[in-house]
Amino acid sequence: MKYLGIEPQKPKIAVFDFTGCEGCQLQLLNKEETLADFLSAVEIVCFREASSLCSDDYDIAIVEGAVSRNDEVKRLEKIRETAKVVVALGSCACFGGVNRLKNEFDLKAANKEVYGKDPKETINVRPVKDIIPVDIEIPGCPVSKAEVESLICHVVWDSPFQLPVYPVCVECKQRFTTCLFDIGQMCLGPITRAGCNAPCPAGGIGCWGCRGPAVEPNYKSFFAIVKEKGFSDIELKERLNFFGAFGEVNVS
């Protein structure tokens, strides 16, 4: 495709992993039917899961995972200096993710609990945007490959890249899922950003909010509904904190 007289860019992309499960990186290599096209659309110069080579010459840095050590802070700063565009990939990079649960505990005690007599250097878990400016965020645990592909089209063709502003409810309804509140479960769908195609509610599991808040969610009304349905503040808080995506929302 050469179109509008615009020459396509073949951007150099580097993928970096920080604190996380590397599931989002694996997701980059998912979807076999378009994988070959995906890999030939860009020049991957650094991606541990696909190639052992690594170069410092790249335009776009895709950062997966949260920051939980001081050396990671320095690494991120270096990446920001090199890359033209920094993309935070996945819930850990965007919000801190499940790792952020660590922040609820005393750091020393947590370290001892996990590593015993051999403690490791550690700091409170922070999302990438707390350390360096981030240009594009793709939330999700894991991210959706469709959104990654849309990102690639965006960097190659400058075509629109936009996350849905609406909540998960829309996608549940569009695939005939019965509302989980109707069958007695809690679900963060009404305040969580759509784009995942609502697989969890369709499988009978209420949304845990891995994609973070939709645009201008109505927390006040939603929390009142959750309580009215008989769920406790503790249950609600636990869910909101799980991916760390809702920050310090006051549930009462």
Added chain:
Amino acid sequence: MLFKTIKKQDFFDVFLPDTQCIGPKKVGTNTNGKPIYQFLPFSSFDEIDLDYDTTEYSAKTYFLPYKETLSSFSFKDNDWTQEIKYRTRPRVIIGLHPCDINGLIKLDKVFEKTLFPNPYYITRRQNTFVVGIDCKEPCDGGFCSSVGANTVTHGFDLFLTDIGDRYFVKIGSDRAFNALQKIKTSEITKKDNEIYLQIRNKFEGSFEKTVHVENLPNLLDIEFESDVWRKWGEKCLSCGACAMVCPTCYCYGVTEHISMDFNKSDKIKQLYSCNLNDFAQVAGGHNFRPEPATRLKYRYYHQHRGFVESFGQPMCVGCNRCGRVCLAGINPTDVISDLQREQKR
């Protein structure tokens, strides 16, 4: 209109198995122990229950799918070609209640009998054989009788009313007439008419909820700045569930998606909701309806004023699906009576 009666077991012989059939299937039970029904494809009549009260979703998705590809562009040498397909397959939908059929009649007005007829909709409508059935009793919160949507005279192929061991059948199209040639039917007797009218009268008399919609176009103008909107707007989650389950809401958005090999781009239509945050946002970021309250108000305004202005009747068919699906408990009966109370104060 032609009428017949058919023995129940004879009736089902007509359809299966060569056409895709859609009907009300039980998909679960809610926390109150009530069954949840949805219109879904079925392969045996044992799977559906024509005595259902109401479905969670309306049947509009079989005419206006939530997502459809309007056209595809293929790129070559700085040029492109556009391909448009009206994808369709013949279908039979069995068990639509009068509210759903009235919803289709309203959609016909928007998509078929209009300045710019929409081939995507028309193809699906023409290729769908609609079998309606009368409700046995009013559903939870339904107020179809208030908006004149509790009966239908057209918009279907066949319409059934349960009169004991037989169906009282209205024939609405020639293809339905032809289909019935293949099975045993009986002519209507005077007795049948009596039973039918008796059942219908009993049903009409059993509505508890009444919503007065006659004065709404005027009232909505007068109460445009009313606090009622703020009150309900504060509850609204802006989740769009109401529009998704509504039999008549048809607003949509169009986006384009370039394929990963960069050779193709699809123009995809997705049903949207005027309650969603960016519905009225324009290029450059300005949003004409930034608050949930103004968006909620717009939805009522479109249903009960704008549509009346264009087509002489409200868009709402009184099925109360939006009221049941809304987690925040926003339902048309309460919102409208709140407005009317405001007026009287």
Added chain:
Amino acid sequence: MKKIMQSYDIRHETDMVEPLDFNRRSRLKDVDRCFKAEITNVIRLTDMEKLFQIRMVNDKDWERFTFLPGQFVMLELPGYGEIPISFSSSPSIRSTIELCIRKAGKVTQALHKAKRGAIVGLRGPFGTYFPMEPMKGNNILLIAGGLGLAPLRAPISFVIENRADFKEVHILYGAKDPSQLLFDYQYEEWHRIDDINLEVIVEQPDKSWIGPVGLITKLLDDIQITPDETYAIVCGPPIMFKFVCKRLSEMGVPMQRMFVSLERRMHCGVGKCCRCNIGSTYTCLDGPVFDFWTVMNLKEAI
């Protein structure tokens, strides 16, 4: 096995195989078919706006394509999206159509990168138009603020071409600062036409600016009109036409003789998607041109 449904294909309907008329009213047609058009020239107007000269690739299509001042087309950039744009050129020019486009959203950003020779798609023309014929024999005020000159340029061209049919002609244009003035190369031409009054005003002058300074309404102070014989076309941001129309109203011009063009996001252009609804009025079908009385009665219009 009894088959009751035969597949029914609307493409076999006679309407569908007839040649297309462009705006496809009341006919069952391919509503989503774009007509291929080539960008023949790109003219930079300011840092934010460019003027695109476009013509249909197929000569047969081109012969049948006509529009009226005030109408719009849906401009398709395959892969990027489709946007509504008002015509900026005279309907009588048969060589090209001209669209003045500001870099505002994602589609227009891509369009601004497009080069001469790029192939885009057009659907239309759609919408209502300025009633130029009934205006003949009267004075006419053509008033624009900012980007409003883009849609106003079509009726301006019409009036200039049919100068004999109008009495007094005033063209009033206001912008924030001189760098944002559109079509500045044309003012000289309009100035030189005998008996056309052109006034340009800016809010924030730079050092070289010698014209009047202030808001557009200021230009109305010096104009004497006979309200009964005057029509006005006002294009610009809502806040601007609200004040201008209020002022004209005070001068005695009836609201039904003032015409404005409204802008909304549209996804279909044919009264289906509801994105452009104001209250419950479709901007694409009942507009974009409205008389000011109608606008006053539309909720949320301004």
